[in-house]
Amino acid sequence: MHYSFFSLLRNAMTGHRGWTPAWRDAEPKSTYDAVIVGGGGHGLATAYYLAKEHGITNIAVLEKGWVGGGNIGRNTTIIRSNYLLAGNIPFYELSMKLWESLEQSLNYNAMVSQRGVMNLYHSDGQRDAYARRGNAMRLHGVDADLLDREQVHAMLPFLNFDDARFPIQGGLLQKRGGTARHDAVAWGYARGASDRGVDIVQNCEVTGFIIENGRVAGVETTRGQIRAKKVAISVAGNSSRVAALAGLRLPIESHVLQAFVSEGIKPLIPNVVTFGAGHFYISQSDKGGLVFGGDLDGYKSYAQRGNLPTVKDVCEGGVALMPLIGRLRILRNWGGIMDMTADGSPIIDKTPVDGLYLNAGWCYGGFKAVPAAGLCFAHLIARDEPHSAAAAFRLDRFARGAVIDEKGQGPQPNLH
Numbered sequence: 001m002h003y004s005f006f007s008l009l010r011n012a013m014t015g016h017r018g019w020t021p022a023w024r025d026a027e028p029k030s031t032y033d034a035v036i037v038g039g040g041g042h043g044l045a046t047a048y049y050l051a052k053e054h055g056i057t058n059i060a061v062l063e064k065g066w067v068g069g070g071n072i073g074r075n076t077t078i079i080r081s082n083y084l085l086a087g088n089i090p091f092y093e094l095s096m097k098l099w100e101s102l103e104q105s106l107n108y109n110a111m112v113s114q115r116g117v118m119n120l121y122h123s124d125g126q127r128d129a130y131a132r133r134g135n136a137m138r139l140h141g142v143d144a145d146l147l148d149r150e151q152v153h154a155m156l157p158f159l160n161f162d163d164a165r166f167p168i169q170g171g172l173l174q175k176r177g178g179t180a181r182h183d184a185v186a187w188g189y190a191r192g193a194s195d196r197g198v199d200i201v202q203n204c205e206v207t208g209f210i211i212e213n214g215r216v217a218g219v220e221t222t223r224g225q226i227r228a229k230k231v232a233i234s235v236a237g238n239s240s241r242v243a244a245l246a247g248l249r250l251p252i253e254s255h256v257l258q259a260f261v262s263e264g265i266k267p268l269i270p271n272v273v274t275f276g277a278g279h280f281y282i283s284q285s286d287k288g289g290l291v292f293g294g295d296l297d298g299y300k301s302y303a304q305r306g307n308l309p310t311v312k313d314v315c316e317g318g319v320a321l322m323p324l325i326g327r328l329r330i331l332r333n334w335g336g337i338m339d340m341t342a343d344g345s346p347i348i349d350k351t352p353v354d355g356l357y358l359n360a361g362w363c364y365g366g367f368k369a370v371p372a373a374g375l376c377f378a379h380l381i382a383r384d385e386p387h388s389a390a391a392a393f394r395l396d397r398f399a400r401g402a403v404i405d406e407k408g409q410g411p412q413p414n415l416h
Helices: 005-013 041-052 091-107 125-140 149-155 182-195 236-244 308-321 325-329 370-383
Strands: 031-037 059-062 117-121 147-148 170-174 199-201 206-212 213-222 224-233 252-264 272-277 280-284 289-300 330-341 347-350 356-360
Touching: 005 041, 031 213, 041 059, 041 182, 041 347, 041 356, 091 125, 091 182, 091 370, 117 149, 125 147, 125 170, 125 280, 147 149, 170 182, 182 199, 182 370, 206 224, 224 370, 236 252, 236 330, 236 356, 252 308, 272 308, 280 308, 289 308, 289 330, 308 325, 330 370, 356 370
Parallel strands: 031 059, 031 224, 059 199, 117 272, 224 356
Antiparallel strands: 117 170, 147 170, 206 213, 213 224, 252 289, 252 330, 272 280, 280 289, 347 356
């Protein structure tokens, strides 16, 4: 069904009884051209672009739970391309451009809101670092504006400018950044892929890989054996566990990242704001709740929940930046499993097992990367060569010393 004003009007006149399911909940077939393990944002986007850009439609997306139940529904919905290093900027800018046309491409309201992303700075050294970042962005054709204290105050007067422990001196603004509705992104890609013939199979966990003569030949699942010419892994924080089923050890650690939402209030925060003196970021949802988060919990875990010390740390950062939120109640919090690489940048590459492909290691960048990750991963699977925008995200870069250390934290995954 094509969504439009006329379809809405037509269904309104008939009591909304004519709507059909957004995608087919398919039964798995015995054989496919390609199987994608993981029905989150990246897996669904990969299937969509394989069908749309490369004409490969005999595909199954296997999800162990339900569509949207993993990290795609467990994040703070921020989209941006304000990166520094040459290996990252072209990729995330490609993603940003895809976000800008996503709703028209999918014929689905993903609630993309380009409200702007403001990164605050609190020292001369941080100002210089942001100036460098802004210049790097502009050299790649990405919008960036370095603002002083007065310009930030005019935009965000509710922040603590008067007696802050870390006084706000200015900020780096990307006006094209913003937010998108995370679950709607998953549903939109699922619908787009399903409409092009892709089978989306829920409640189907992969328990092993079929490898014959050094080449992948399919997967073992809780719903039986499924054979395929190519298999792609796109399972976010479970990348290490799934890859281990194929005998692979990845340069990844899994950590918990918590996010929070407050009770709803009247419109207050016009864009996304990040605290430069601590790891804290916040925006306001369409329901009025303040959505915010901070650092990893700091220990390796596969649990989708966090512990209280990090809750305290995140709330301290929020109150230091804008004391007024200290009066709000937190309605709920949740945790996502982050697959953290040694340099803080992702992996999109073929594995040593012929016919087995990997999309992993997204650290904090998974949600904002959904469109470009899907497009580039689909390109790799279809053509067996990396997309130009993701050419730096090779699996062997750690052995070659070609790391993309965006944060400059060294080879410790938990610090990225």
